[in-house]
Amino acid sequence: MTTTVTPGRTGPADSGEQVGKGDARRRMPRIPDRIRHGALPYLLLLPAVLLxxxxxxxxMVIGxxxxxRQLTQFYIRNWGEAPWTAFDxxxxxxDFSAPIGEDLLxxxxxxCAFTVLAVGLSWLFGVAAAIMMQENFRGRGLLRAVFLTPYALPVYAAVITWAFMFQRDNGMINHVLHDQLGLTDQPSFWLxxxxxxFAVVVVAVWKSWPFAFLIVMAGLQNIPRELYEAAAIDGAGVWQQIRKITLxxxxxxxQVLVLVLFLWTFNDFNTPYVLFxxxxxxxxxxxxxxxxxxxxVTWNFGQGSAMSVLLLLFLLVVTAVYLLLTSRTPRGASRTRKSADA
Structure with a gap:
């Protein structure tokens, strides 16, 4: 019986190398688990923070x-040389008595009027549709998909389609209102x-209400059905259930939905720009x-930047006041929680 020995490899040497590697690994400084796990969330957030x-x-800081600065078309090439104007x-x-301030006001x-109408109607349509979609009926899935179509369409394609529909001579809006229904004496100019x-409000509501519908429909899934069954047994009607349970x-x-709709609508640039x-x-x-x-258009970037900063400050103030007011717990809810805890 012969024993085959591989040249250059011996058992004791291999075991010695393995033991040496193990000792080296033991001597290597190990990062504490607490620090390693604590830094992991920040490392994952780092790409988003950089973007x-x-x-x-x-x-925003550059703006x-x-x-x-008095940054006009004469200083476009090197805007750092634009004169410093402080708060001019x-x-x-x-200055609302001057033409620029009057136009801005x-x-x-x-x-403000556009935002109130668009947000209010979007929220109302979204809540009504979401409550209606809670009941089981044939074709509910298809109807949900149809309701979400405006939210899924690209903004530019949808608004351009509305612009064609609002045309005076060959638009579908005037064709329905004037030619078919006879509600107007003559075709109207909508743009x-x-x-x-009213045209921009209609387009904004059509574009935004499916988002409200989607959010409210998701929120309704967290309301126990037993509450509605108990209310129905006690004799509460549909409107009473909506007013006392659903809302x-x-x-x-x-709270979150109205704030998001407000910020999106007040800052909306795509809809009016593509439409007009x-x-x-x-x-x-x-x-x-x-x-x-x-x-x-007027090439006064310094003036436009000042208006943008004022708009940012206004939105920050409104958001802070809104969150402060809506974060307060109603007295009735606080009493209910205290009694439940007791």
Whole structure:
């Protein structure tokens, strides 16, 4: 019987090497598990933080610096040489007796009215549709998909389609209202004049209410069905159940939903720009398009940056006040929680 020995490899040497490696591994400093697990979330958030810095925070700081300069088309090539004007751009923007300040105030009021109507109607349609979709009936899945279609469509394609529908001579809106139903004496101009305000509200509501529908429908899944059954046994009708059970239970969802809809609608630039182009009618002069015109049409980037900073401050104040008011627990709810804990 012969024993085959592999040249250059011996048992004791291999075991010695393994023992040496094991000792080296034992001598290597090990990161404590607490530090390692504590740093992991920050490492995962690091790419998002870097993108946030590059996309939002750094341009925002640059815009704030630009608002203190007289940055016009003469300093585009080297905007660092633009004269420093301190708060002059802000004084001009808030001087409501002057043409620039008066136009900005009119645009701000139009945007407020537009936001109130668009957010209110979007929330109302979304809640009504979500409550209706809670009942089981044939075709419910298909109807849900149809309701979510405006939210799934690209914004530009949808708004361009609405622009064609609002055409005076060959648009579908005038064809239905004037030619078929006879509700108007003559075809209306929807993209110019006072009707432009209603046109942009209709498009904004059509585009936003499916989001409200989706969020409210998800919130309704957390309401126990036993509450409705008990209320029905006690003789509560549909409206009483909605008012006493559904809306109070949806309060946390509605708080976030209304805030998100407000921020999206007040800052909406795509809808009015695609619908009207660069020159929006006075009745639909939303502040986002107004700031764009002040910056890229008149080439006064310093003035446009000052308006943007004022808009940012307004939205921050409104958001802080809204969160402060809605974060307070109602007295009835606090008493209910105390009694439940007792």
């Amino acid at each position: 946030e810095l590059l996309i939002h925070l750094i341009p 704030i610096v630009m608002s203190f 751009n802000y004084r001009i923007a808030v 009119n645009s701000f009021l139009v945007t 110019i004049g006072d009707n432009a305000f 109070p239970s949806l309060r946390p969802v509605n 182009g660069r020159a929006a009618p006075e009745a639909a002069d939303l502040i986002s398009v107004h700031i764009y015109q002040s910056s890229f």
